[in-house]
Amino acid sequence: MGPIESFFAQYPDFHYDASASTTSEFYRMCDSFGWDRGDEDRDNAHQEFRVALTQQFNTNFGTDVEDLAAWQRLCGRLGISPIPETLKRCRAIVTNTHVNLVDLVDSSSGSGTVMIFPSEMALSMYTISNGRFFPKEEAYAGELLKYLLRNILNPSSSPRSGRGRFRGSRGGRGRSRGRGQLPMI
Numbered sequence: 378m379g380p381i382e383s384f385f386a387q388y389p390d391f392h393y394d395a396s397a398s399t400t401s402e403f404y405r406m407c408d409s410f411g412w413d414r415g416d417e418d419r420d421n422a423h424q425e426f427r428v429a430l431t432q433q434f435n436t437n438f439g440t441d442v443e444d445l446a447a448w449q450r451l452c453g454r455l456g457i458s459p460i461p462e463t464l465k466r467c468r469a470i471v472t473n474t475h476v477n478l479v480d481l482v483d484s485s486s487g488s489g490t491v492m493i494f495p496s497e498m499a500l501s502m503y504t505i506s507n508g509r510f511f512p513k514e515e516a517y518a519g520e521l522l523k524y525l526l527r528n529i530l531n532p533s534s535s536p537r538s539g540r541g542r543f544r545g546s547r548g549g550r551g552r553s554r555g556r557g558q559l560p561m562i
Contacts, residue, residue, distance in 0.1 A: 379436055381482075384429035388422075398483050399430060400509050427512040430482060431522065434511075437485040440519020447521055454485055455493065471525070475500040478511035478525060501532035 378386065385393035391406045403426050412419035438454075439447030448467035452460045455474055461467045475494040484491040494500040504510060512518070513526060 380429040380432035384426055387425070398479070398509070399426075399433075400479055400507075404508070430479070431512055431518050433482050433485075434478065434522050435519050437482060438521060440521055442520040442524050444521070451525075454481065454491065456490060475527070477504055477507075477509050478522075479509040482511075497527055497532040500527060501529045504529050 381399055382393070382395065385391065385402065385406070388406060388410075391409055393402055393406075397405075403423075407413075407419050407422070410418065412422070438450050441447060443464070445464045445467065448464060448471060449460050451471050452467055455471065455476060457470055457474075461470060475497055476491050477494075477500060480491050492503075494503060510529065511526065
């Protein structure tokens with residue numbers, strides 16, 4: 378049983394549908410228990426859900442930003458073919474691919490494909506309108522996940538933006554604070 382299934386298993390009165398979006402199922406669970414925003418039970422469940430979502434990403438793809446196999450798993454899940462044989466090429470392709478990380482985690486549990494967006498702006502619009510935010514600040518987030526977070530609330534309009542955590546002023550490495558997707562609400 379993976380982290381997402383384990384999270385929902387804590388609520389035996391809720392019948393989790395593993396084929397549905399994890400965020401949709403979380404919100405459906407909140408509705409079924411009558412939890413409104415600000416309810417202590419909802420807030421506690423939400424925090425545990427964020428941890429489970431992060432741990433599920435780590436389980437599916439790994440945590441080490443230097444692990445070629447992890448990048449190749451990402452390439453495979455994104456439908457990139459042929460899968461690059463070098464870390465540098467995998468990073469270049471993945472970091473220039475705009476994908477919702479919640480959808481990426483959801484797609485890993487099934488056979489569905491994940492939607493690729495033409496720009497960070499398009500990804501931002503989708504994420505906001507569908508409430509599919511991946512936790513930005515989570516203690517269990519590995520470096521691979523942190524590398525992939527995008528600036529959802531203040532996206533670039535450039536189609537090649539959102540290049541990942543280690544791009545910036547230090548010889549192509551580094552990222553300013555505050556970037557990434559915000560916690561789901």
